[in-house]
Amino acid sequence: xxxxxxxxxxxxxxxxxxxxxxxxxxxxxxxxxxxxxxxxxxxxxxxxxxxxxxxxxxxxxxxxxxxxxxxxxxxxxxxxxxxxxxxxxxxxxxxxxxxxxxxxxxxxxxxxxxxxxxxxxxxxxxxxxxxxxxxxxxxxxxxxxxxxxxxxxxxxxxxxxxxxxxxxxxxxxxxxxxxxxxxxxxxxxxxxxxxxxxxxxxxxxxxxxxxxxxxx
Ligand SMILES: CC(C)(COP(=O)(O)OP(=O)(O)OC[C@H]1O[C@@H](n2cnc3c(N)ncnc32)[C@H](O)[C@@H]1OP(=O)(O)O)[C@@H](O)C(=O)NCCC(=O)NCCS
Numbered sequence: 001x002x003x004x005x006x007x008x009x010x011x012x013x014x015x016x017x018x019x020x021x022x023x024x025x026x027x028x029x030x031x032x033x034x035x036x037x038x039x040x041x042x043x044x045x046x047x048x049x050x051x052x053x054x055x056x057x058x059x060x061x062x063x064x065x066x067x068x069x070x071x072x073x074x075x076x077x078x079x080x081x082x083x084x085x086x087x088x089x090x091x092x093x094x095x096x097x098x099x100x101x102x103x104x105x106x107x108x109x110x111x112x113x114x115x116x117x118x119x120x121x122x123x124x125x126x127x128x129x130x131x132x133x134x135x136x137x138x139x140x141x142x143x144x145x146x147x148x149x150x151x152x153x154x155x156x157x158x159x160x161x162x163x164x165x166x167x168x169x170x171x172x173x174x175x176x177x178x179x180x181x182x183x184x185x186x187x188x189x190x191x192x193x194x195x196x197x198x199x200x201x202x203x204x205x206x207x208x209x210x211x212x213x214x215x216x
Contacts, residue, residue, distance in 0.1 A: 021068070022050045065116060065145060067152040070106035075099055077115035078106060085135035090170060094133060107152045109145045117145045121153045124190040129157050131167045147178050158214050165214065166191070168207040180210035
């Protein structure tokens with residue numbers, strides 16, 4: 001079957017469904033049912049579709065991990081992941097309160113309800129965005145989770161009509177592999193003003209700047 005993506009999505013993506021989990025969609029249907037707005041048959045149809053979709057993904061998922069929006073239930077795991085990679089000098093440390101306040105900007109990769117990786121998308125005043133706090137558990141490195149988290153955040157950025165996403169990193173091979181292009185920090189004045197100007201490593205910075213153009 002030749003499914004044309006945009007044609008197809010224009011039928012199925014209603015604003016009410018956009019960015020909702022299956023659980024939330026089912027809850028919405030349940031409340032419509034309880035309010036007498038849809039029939040029991042409609043509710044059963046919705047449940048059957050959700051179960052069907054889940055089964056297809058389960059059968060074809062190679063690693064059975066999933067990337068989703070972070071919630072407050074993930075905070076302790078996020079705090080541990082960020083602290084671990086900060087202790088290794090790979091990421092900046094962040095306070096729990098900062099993570100809680102910015103929870104909507106985080107995505108997590110989970111398997112069997114365990115957080116295996118995370119990152120967040122920070123949007124600057126100018127509309128440029130940065131991927132920060134990216135880290136994957138040391139026990140599951142090189143199994144695709146890092147790429148999946150970054151791709152999730154790039155999709156999120158695209159939905160917000162963000163044009164460019166950058167990262168400052170000591171893992172240049174990884175970002176090169178997943179389609180980011182080398183750039184120079186001087187082209188990222190927002191970052192320089194926000195963090196670099198106050199950084200103790202300002203004059204001997206060992207981070208490399210990469211950028212992803214979403215409109216190319
Ligand atoms: C960088 C990091 C997030 C990558 O996550 P990951 O899950 O191990 O990476 P993936 O499996 O998704 O890798 C995607 C591709 O990049 C490659 N890759 C990943 N890390 C690499 C490295 N250090 N050197 C070379 N290639 C690398 C993988 O082999 C894979 O290549 P392929 O497409 O040919 O198979 C992870 O190593 C990490 O948590 N590092 C410590 C924290 C950190 O550096 N964060 C980034 C701060 S900006």
